[in-house]
Amino acid sequence: xxxxxxxxxxxxxxxxxxxxxxxxxxRKPFVKIGMELFYAEGPQIVKDIKARGHxxxxxxxxxxxxxxxxxxxxVLSRLDVDMxxxxxxxxxxxxxxxxxxxxxxxxxxxxxxxxxxxxxxDQERMENDxxxxxxxxxxxxxxxxxxxxxxxxxxxCSPLEAGKVHEICGEKxxxxxxxxRFADGDVGDQKRVMTPEQAKRIGSDYIxxxxxxTAADDPVAAYERCIAEFCD
Ligand code: C5P
Numbered sequence: 001x002x003x004x005x006x007x008x009x010x011x012x013x014x015x016x017x018x019x020x021x022x023x024x025x026x027r028k029p030f031v032k033i034g035m036e037l038f039y040a041e042g043p044q045i046v047k048d049i050k051a052r053g054h055x056x057x058x059x060x061x062x063x064x065x066x067x068x069x070x071x072x073x074x075v076l077s078r079l080d081v082d083m084x085x086x087x088x089x090x091x092x093x094x095x096x097x098x099x100x101x102x103x104x105x106x107x108x109x110x111x112x113x114x115x116x117x118x119x120x121x122d123q124e125r126m127e128n129d130x131x132x133x134x135x136x137x138x139x140x141x142x143x144x145x146x147x148x149x150x151x152x153x154x155x156x157c158s159p160l161e162a163g164k165v166h167e168i169c170g171e172k173x174x175x176x177x178x179x180x181r182f183a184d185g186d187v188g189d190q191k192r193v194m195t196p197e198q199a200k201r202i203g204s205d206y207i208x209x210x211x212x213x214t215a216a217d218d219p220v221a222a223y224e225r226c227i228a229e230f231c232d
Contacts, residue, residue: 002231003200003204003205003206003230004030004055004206004231005030005196005207005209005226005227005230005231006029006031006032006057006176006206006207006208006209007029007030007031007032007209007210007213007223008032008034008178008208008209008210008214009021009031009032009033009034009037010034010036010037010210010214011036011037012037013040013041014040014041014045017037017045017049020214021049021052021054023219023220024220024223026220027223028052028053028054029054029223030054030055030056030057030082031049031054031055031056031057032056032057032059032208033045033049033057033058033059034059034060035059035060038058038060043075043079046058046079046081047079047080050079050080050081055082055083056081056083057081057082057083057084057085057176057208058076058079058081058083058084058085058110059084059085060076060084060085061085061115062084062085062087062090062098063086063087063089063090063094064090064094065094066090066091066093066096066097066098067097069086069090069094069097069098069101070097070098070100070101072101073086073097073098073099073100073101073102073112074101074102076102076110077101077103077104077109077110078104081110082110082111083110083112083113083176084102084110084112084113085112085113085114085115085156086098086114086115087114087115088114088115088116088143088144088146088147088155092146092149092150095114095146095147095150095151095152096150096151098112099112099150099152111153111154112153113147113153113154113156113174113176114143114144114146114147114152114155114156115155115156116139116140116143116144116147116155116156116157117136117139117140117143119158119179119191122136123135123136126139137161140157140161141161141164141165141168143155144157144165144168144169145168145169147169148169148170153173153174154169154173154174154175154176154205155169155173155174156176156178156208157176157177158177158178158192159175159177159179159180159194159198159199159202159204159207160192160202161175162175162177162199162202162204162205163202163203174205174206175203175204175205175206176204176205176206176208177194177199177204177206177207177208178207178208178209178210179191179193179194180194180195180196180199180207180208180212180226181193181195181212182195182196182212182222182225183195185212186211186212188211195229196209196225196226196229196230197229197230199230200229200231204230207226207230209223209226212226213226
């Protein structure tokens, strides 16, 4: 599996995302479409971006009963996305059902990645709101292991956790890591960040990069810099 840079297209409308993607006349980035754009524009936005030659990570973080997730995953699979995700908190049976739904009649399917604990959930909230009393690192690794047991391809995690996830779940288990910043760039609201080069060294398989590219004066140059630091 080749390493790649996934650009988080956190835009609110079709116009904004196409204004942005129009700048990429050479290499077509792997694009992450999240809930905001998907709910604003519907499934057609996925087909339209795909038709322009981009690979797509559809970041909708499904979490429901296994039967509902299975049927919904079948719909997403028909959109011909390359990667999608769900919450590992939905249990191993939900993840297994998701994989079943995602698998096309010809046996192919998009990559399926699990979210373990959201980075917005800290130890205190996990204990008080969710009544999970174990240390958060242990919970994250346990959920990653559950994802591997269910047959998923990997997890979304901090680049700081990528090495440990590979240790526990195997080298082939994918780590998709946001929280990436250039050494000379703004950190913004991300707390624990790494440069693309550091993420590469620690073993991330895919980095998800939003504002360092989307808000750059020259987004194409920022993207190419990520590729050079992370992939080459
Ligand atoms: O702009 P920035 O590079 O911070 O964007 C990171 C992207 O990764 C956003 O789409 C954000 O929602 C997503 N993400 C994250 N941290 C997580 C999971 C997803 O930043 N733990």
